[in-house]
Amino acid sequence: MDSLITAAARALAAGDPLGALKRIALRDDAPSLALRGVAMAQLGDFVRARTLLRRAMRAFGPKEAIARARCMVAEAEVALASRDLGWPAKTLDAARVTLEARGDRVNAAHARYVAIRRLLLIGRLDEAEHALAGIDPEPLPPALLAAHALMVAGIAIRRIRTKPAQAALERAGLAARRAGIPALMAEVENAWLLLRTPAARVLTHGEERRLLLGEVEALLASDVLVVDACRHALRRQDAVVALAGRPVLFTLARMLGEAWPADVPRNTLIARAFRARVIDESHRARLRVEMARLRTALGMLAGVHATKRGFALVPHGARPVVVLAWPIEEPHAAVLALLADGEAWSSSALALALGSSQRTVQRALDALATAGKVQSFGLGRARRWMTPPLPGFTTTLLLPAPLAGD
Structure with a gap:
């Protein structure tokens, strides 16, 4: 590998794509094509990056397995950055296996991280956590240490565990500063913003208050009965009644939760839950049936009591009731x-x-x-x-x- 290729690779590792292109922009040999592809990806031109990486794979040929595998990993990362989540995961896994077999542990770990980031994006947290647990980050360079810590933080944030998330972000910040890559440091700072800005709203007694993620975690761990409009469930600590597949029941539960401790008139419940413009006796009969189903579903968490004008939610043990809602509520x-x-x-x-x-x-x-x-x-x-x-x-x-x- 000549000195210009080495210098360009070092520039890319330090997050300086323009410095890399100054050295190899006019070259069309396989290593230069690969590095130009990575540089264009860092600059945000993903279409050009994928074209260059594919040209590099063809130029390397079948005998240069490690170089081709590295190009595959780079193309997978470009696909992830451009939100092409349908990019074949088997191709990335084959590249990782090749790199591990040839002793390139750093790029093999990088391939694992690309796959884990995709799992995080599509919400498959258990698989991402299992894959992350199989990686020992200690021997890795600072940039990958930061990536590892960011993924640990991402999983913790999605699971509403703020203390592990904060600890992971502190590790990520230290590693990013050691790596000296501005884009990586900015990514860590953006992750910190998730913990510092409101993540949800809590509705109680007709009032609304915004909560940080840590406050959401504290609310879910408390003895309060939470009507969770974020995941369509009712929960009290570890007891959860999922109503995601029963939208009518959840709509009724939310209306009762927002009105607690007062009741909600029958006609109001019917109009919102059944979207009825003209209310007749059939709607009232259906409301009685749905309330019976809701009472059964809630089990030991709460009861639903009929009043003269409607229905009221009565949590067992005289606990307070709050509604946890999305930070914004609008269609889509x-x-x-x-x-x-x-x-x-x-x-x-x-x-x-x-x-x-x-x-x-x-x-x-x-x-x-x-x-x-x-x-x-x-x-x-x-x-x-x-x-x-x-x-x-x-x-x-x-x-x-x-x-x-x-």
Whole structure:
């Protein structure tokens, strides 16, 4: 490897893509093509980056297995950055196996981290945590140490565990400063913002208050009965009644929780839960049936008592009731939450992350675009959607991940 290639590689490792391109921008040999691809990825030109990396793989040829595997890992990272979540994971895993077999432990670890970051994006926390536990970060360079700590923090934040998240972010900050990469230090600071800005709203007695993530954690650990509108469940400490698949029951439970300790009139419950404009006796009969189902579902957490004008939620043990709601509540808020990271997403990637159909996501994007909340660029399969980050709160509780106790 000549001196220019070595200098360009060092510049890229330090987060200086322009310095790398000054040395190799006009070269078309395989190592230069690979480094140019990485440089273009760091500059945000993902389309050009993937083209260069694929040219480099062809130029290396089948006998240079390590170089080709490194290009595959780089292309997978570019796909992740451009939110192409459908990029074949088996290809990345094959590249990792090749690197491990040839003794390139650093790039093999990097391949694992790319796969784990994808799992985090689509909300598969158990798989991400299991994969992360199989990596010993101590022998790795500072940049990968920071990446490891950021992923540990990301899992802890999604699980609403603030102390482990803070400890991991402190480690990430130390490692990022040792690495001296500005983009990595900015990523750590952005992660800290998730803990410093409101993550949810709590509704009680007709009043609303915003909570930081640590306050959400304290609320879920308390003896309060929480009507959790973020995950459509009722919970008290470790006891959870999931109503995500029963929207009518959850709507009724939320209305009762917002009114607690008062009751809610029958006609109000019917109009909102059943979306009825004209109320008749059949609606009242259905309300009695649904309230009986809700009473059975809540079990030992709370009872539902009939009053003269409606129904009231009565938690067992005279505990207070609060409603935990998303930081924003509007149609398609979950789509906005994913787009709030400032990256350009495809509709297929959004569908994969949300566990929804691509057509459903496309309808949501069209509605948001009509309202001026998102914008798109590109055509066909290259079409991407994005929006500026939403100010004033974090979207942690909108992301596809379970809360503690799920």
